[in-house]
Amino acid sequence: MTNNHAPDDTDTTTLTIDEGSVPAPSKRRLESRRRILAAARQLFVERGYHGTRPQDISKAAGVGHGTFYLHFADKLECFLAFAEEASKELEMFGEQHHTHEAQTLKEGVHEILSVIFNYSEENPGVLAAAMTDINVLATEEMDMPMPDQRWAEQWGDNVKEWQAKGEVAADIDPLFAGHVLLGMIRQVGSYGARAETTKEEVLEKLTQAMIRMLTD
Amino acid sequence: MTNNHAPDDTDTTTLTIDEGSVPAPSKRRLESRRRILAAARQLFVERGYHGTRPQDISKAAGVGHGTFYLHFADKLECFLAFAEEASKELEMFGEQHHTHEAQTLKEGVHEILSVIFNYSEENPGVLAAAMTDINVLATEEMDMPMPDQRWAEQWGDNVKEWQAKGEVAADIDPLFAGHVLLGMIRQVGSYGARAETTKEEVLEKLTQAMIRMLTD
Amino acid sequence: MTNNHAPDDTDTTTLTIDEGSVPAPSKRRLESRRRILAAARQLFVERGYHGTRPQDISKAAGVGHGTFYLHFADKLECFLAFAEEASKELEMFGEQHHTHEAQTLKEGVHEILSVIFNYSEENPGVLAAAMTDINVLATEEMDMPMPDQRWAEQWGDNVKEWQAKGEVAADIDPLFAGHVLLGMIRQVGSYGARAETTKEEVLEKLTQAMIRMLTD
Amino acid sequence: MTNNHAPDDTDTTTLTIDEGSVPAPSKRRLESRRRILAAARQLFVERGYHGTRPQDISKAAGVGHGTFYLHFADKLECFLAFAEEASKELEMFGEQHHTHEAQTLKEGVHEILSVIFNYSEENPGVLAAAMTDINVLATEEMDMPMPDQRWAEQWGDNVKEWQAKGEVAADIDPLFAGHVLLGMIRQVGSYGARAETTKEEVLEKLTQAMIRMLTD
DNA sequence: TATGAATGAGCATTCATTCAT
DNA sequence: CATGAATGAATGCTCATTCAT
Numbered sequence: 001m002t003n004n005h006a007p008d009d010t011d012t013t014t015l016t017i018d019e020g021s022v023p024a025p026s027k028r029r030l031e032s033r034r035r036i037l038a039a040a041r042q043l044f045v046e047r048g049y050h051g052t053r054p055q056d057i058s059k060a061a062g063v064g065h066g067t068f069y070l071h072f073a074d075k076l077e078c079f080l081a082f083a084e085e086a087s088k089e090l091e092m093f094g095e096q097h098h099t100h101e102a103q104t105l106k107e108g109v110h111e112i113l114s115v116i117f118n119y120s121e122e123n124p125g126v127l128a129a130a131m132t133d134i135n136v137l138a139t140e141e142m143d144m145p146m147p148d149q150r151w152a153e154q155w156g157d158n159v160k161e162w163q164a165k166g167e168v169a170a171d172i173d174p175l176f177a178g179h180v181l182l183g184m185i186r187q188v189g190s191y192g193a194r195a196e197t198t199k200e201e202v203l204e205k206l207t208q209a210m211i212r213m214l215t216d
Numbered sequence: 217m218t219n220n221h222a223p224d225d226t227d228t229t230t231l232t233i234d235e236g237s238v239p240a241p242s243k244r245r246l247e248s249r250r251r252i253l254a255a256a257r258q259l260f261v262e263r264g265y266h267g268t269r270p271q272d273i274s275k276a277a278g279v280g281h282g283t284f285y286l287h288f289a290d291k292l293e294c295f296l297a298f299a300e301e302a303s304k305e306l307e308m309f310g311e312q313h314h315t316h317e318a319q320t321l322k323e324g325v326h327e328i329l330s331v332i333f334n335y336s337e338e339n340p341g342v343l344a345a346a347m348t349d350i351n352v353l354a355t356e357e358m359d360m361p362m363p364d365q366r367w368a369e370q371w372g373d374n375v376k377e378w379q380a381k382g383e384v385a386a387d388i389d390p391l392f393a394g395h396v397l398l399g400m401i402r403q404v405g406s407y408g409a410r411a412e413t414t415k416e417e418v419l420e421k422l423t424q425a426m427i428r429m430l431t432d
Numbered sequence: 433m434t435n436n437h438a439p440d441d442t443d444t445t446t447l448t449i450d451e452g453s454v455p456a457p458s459k460r461r462l463e464s465r466r467r468i469l470a471a472a473r474q475l476f477v478e479r480g481y482h483g484t485r486p487q488d489i490s491k492a493a494g495v496g497h498g499t500f501y502l503h504f505a506d507k508l509e510c511f512l513a514f515a516e517e518a519s520k521e522l523e524m525f526g527e528q529h530h531t532h533e534a535q536t537l538k539e540g541v542h543e544i545l546s547v548i549f550n551y552s553e554e555n556p557g558v559l560a561a562a563m564t565d566i567n568v569l570a571t572e573e574m575d576m577p578m579p580d581q582r583w584a585e586q587w588g589d590n591v592k593e594w595q596a597k598g599e600v601a602a603d604i605d606p607l608f609a610g611h612v613l614l615g616m617i618r619q620v621g622s623y624g625a626r627a628e629t630t631k632e633e634v635l636e637k638l639t640q641a642m643i644r645m646l647t648d
Numbered sequence: 649m650t651n652n653h654a655p656d657d658t659d660t661t662t663l664t665i666d667e668g669s670v671p672a673p674s675k676r677r678l679e680s681r682r683r684i685l686a687a688a689r690q691l692f693v694e695r696g697y698h699g700t701r702p703q704d705i706s707k708a709a710g711v712g713h714g715t716f717y718l719h720f721a722d723k724l725e726c727f728l729a730f731a732e733e734a735s736k737e738l739e740m741f742g743e744q745h746h747t748h749e750a751q752t753l754k755e756g757v758h759e760i761l762s763v764i765f766n767y768s769e770e771n772p773g774v775l776a777a778a779m780t781d782i783n784v785l786a787t788e789e790m791d792m793p794m795p796d797q798r799w800a801e802q803w804g805d806n807v808k809e810w811q812a813k814g815e816v817a818a819d820i821d822p823l824f825a826g827h828v829l830l831g832m833i834r835q836v837g838s839y840g841a842r843a844e845t846t847k848e849e850v851l852e853k854l855t856q857a858m859i860r861m862l863t864d
Numbered sequence: 865t866a867t868g869a870a871t872g873a874g875c876a877t878t879c880a881t882t883c884a885t
Numbered sequence: 886c887a888t889g890a891a892t893g894a895a896t897g898c899t900c901a902t903t904c905a906t
Contacts (some may be wrong), residue, residue, distance in 0.1 A: 064867035183403025619831025
């Protein structure tokens with residue numbers, strides 16, 4: 001599980017000429033990783049974690065099977081990188097579509113949900129795949145924070161802010177509410193997939209439900 | 217996927233007065249199945265679907281490998297039987313703890329949640345395991361209704377009844393609400409496992425959240 | 433392979449009241465064996481030796497799985513009994529359709545082939561299944577005479593008789609000719625199955641070919 | 649059943665001048681396949697199809713279990729490759745030992761039989777194993793032409809040519825004769841194995857029998 | 865840095881046979 | 886004499902990972 005590989009290639013900002021220790025990842029290397037992650041995303045979404053083999057990912061990425069392990073210690077690490085990427089992407093997506101700072105609770109909830117729904121529309125299945133309960137994945141260890149834990153915490157932080165502004169009932173436990181809200185969002189995907197309805201309708205219903213839950 | 221293992225269903229040309237045609241499964245057979253299902257439950261809960269091998273189940277059940285396949289066509293069928301059993305059990309559990317018919321929304325929600333929480337306390341992890349998103353399990357087939365779909369629908373039915381009594385806001389879509397409520401419950405398990413809190417506290421918080429969500 | 437079972441039930445003629453040693457097989461026992469063999473024949477023909485499980489045979493025969501082993505030491509013994517039965521049946525079939533004793537070579541060959549062809553028409557696939565090369569079946573042992581060896585020898589005996597009458601060239605080795613004739617018959621089944629032709633046509637062609645081969 | 653193992657056939661977006669597009673299999677890969685096929689041949693001959701496990705083949709070939717499936721989709725595909733190889737080999741063997749073009753029927757038959765007998769002497773059991781009735785092997789599918797069908801057709805073609813030269817009776821159906829000749833050859837192996845005789849003797853006898861059968 | 869052939873422990877499943885009833 | 890549940894060694898095959906090139 002520990003990454004005993006080549007230097008971590010997240011810091012892409014180093015422009016210094018190789019000072020000795022951490023050589024800047026070559027263009028080729030980054031390109032490989034990008035292709036692998038893109039392929040992994042598609043396959044994890046389409047077939048799920050257990051239905052996707054590293055071989056499939058490598059093949060879809062157009063690289064050799066060994067190259068996969070040049071970038072990820074194992075399959076799980078690759079999945080987590082995918083989930084991380086999706087999370088970051090959603091965050092960026094939110095920042096880009098963020099409109100006005102000071103907003104009412106209703107506006108705030110609606111905007112966040114809009115971001116999630118729009119992202120899901122553009123990237124169908126990605127969030128569901130990334131939220132795959134990790135205890136389904138790994139039998140052991142699992143000390144690392146799971147994506148859905150982080151998301152629940154983020155929702156909790158939002159609730160806390162709204163609470164500070166007096167828009168959310170004071171007797172609500174923010175972290176608890178964060179989990180509940182996340183749960184609502186997760187399961188709603190299942191509803192949307194089966195009921196004949198539109199994204200907008202679901203969005204409105206969910207916004208209303210959340211508001212009601214959060215206010216007295 | 218269909219269980220063609222059950223007592224022989226071919227031409228039973230018995231001339232006896234049809235006492236049921238399908239000879240009652242022998243005690244031994246039933247006992248085997250019971251043991252296997254009990255072992256399966258424990259292992260699916262402890263290690264998850266993919267972490268559990270038919271071999272492990274057989275061993276834990278104290279039967280031979282082949283006996284497993286005498287009762288279940290394959291691993292997935294065994295898992296579904298486990299999920300079904302859990303569902304039935306929860307239902308029976310509810311019926312046994314059901315107290316008074318006519319109840320307010322708050323009493324109703326609280327009671328149902330109590331049942332779920334108490335069942336989960338007696339059978340830790342069982343509901344979570346049984347709700348394992350089956351599309352994580354089988355990429356194909358899956359025409360059969362998934363446990364969580366059924367549960368969402370049941371919650372939806374409850375909401376509809378409360379709505380009829382005027383206790384739930386009229387503008388709420390019952391099926392949608394059913395999904396949302398199920399989502400809340402599922403995720404709350406994750407909260408309860410991590411936050412330092414008591415079952416009672418979580419129960420109270422969740423009841424309150426649900427009530428707020430359902431009323432105007 | 434050795435039959436360490438109940439007394440061999442071929443001698444059905446004993447009418448004596450149990451004199452102590454070889455109790456007459458009960459009606460029930462014989463009926464069981466008959467049913468099993470009938471089922472075995474059908475399945476060996478339809479699915480081949482390796483495609484047929486003792487369980488399948490028992491089920492088709494409407495008896496318990498254990499009953500199979502009451503009559504046959506193992507699957508191979510059952511197959512050999514089936515082959516033996518087919519052989520006997522063909523012989524009886526021949527005797528019943530046997531018309532006139534003194535016959536020319538052409539008449540003789542034609543008659544024997546007629547018997548075989550007619551039997552095959554009434555019992556499609558049985559001879560082919562019974563002739564299954566036994567080295568395909570058992571990896572070891574195989575000291576017992578295989579059905580096709582016996583048939584080759586029978587053809588050889590026929591050739592010898594015709595030779596004695598001066599109808600077959602004197603320089604022909606009867607046993608060799610027996611094998612060759614058997615080979616012709618076996619492969620012709622494959623021809624008949626694929627070429628669009630009638631049984632009669634094939635019969636005529638084969639008779640002609642055999643006659644030519646045997647005469648100078 | 650199709651071999652999707654061969655070097656990657658997906659989008660090879662190489663811009664190089666198409667030198668074959670499918671990268672030539674590496675030496676190592678070819679060597680592995682060769683070793684596996686060699687081991688498979690020996691084991692199929694010695695123990696038959698059902699007596700040979702992929703595991704045995706891999707072990708005998710000195711490669712890992714998985715390597716077997718890198719080259720063959722399953723056991724049956726491996727067997728068919730073996731049969732195909734034997735067929736090709738026999739053909740090449742024939743071409744190498746082919747002496748003079750214009751030949752009488754007797755010379756022609758004798759030469760072909762010589763080739764087969766000599767090949768069988770150098771490769772004992774190979775032809776018999778390769779001719780294993782495939783319907784004994786696969787109950788389903790089997791659209792591909794079986795080795796023995798092809799051989800019967802080849803013999804048929806030979807008969808047709810001889811017929812054109814007027815050396816074979818005009819009233820003979822070439823394809824029918826092809827099957828009959830193949831049948832003779834197949835069964836003769838069984839005779840040769842049991843009767844105490846020499847290869848040369850059998851060859852002479854069989855040549856004579858075939859000639860007689862084909863001429864008026 | 866990249867490759868892809870090779871690996872072998874591991875998996876789900878089968879089936880000829882046994883034995884308690 | 887009959888039953889059918891039980892057995893477990895064996896089978897065909899997979900797949901995450903390694904390593905020589």
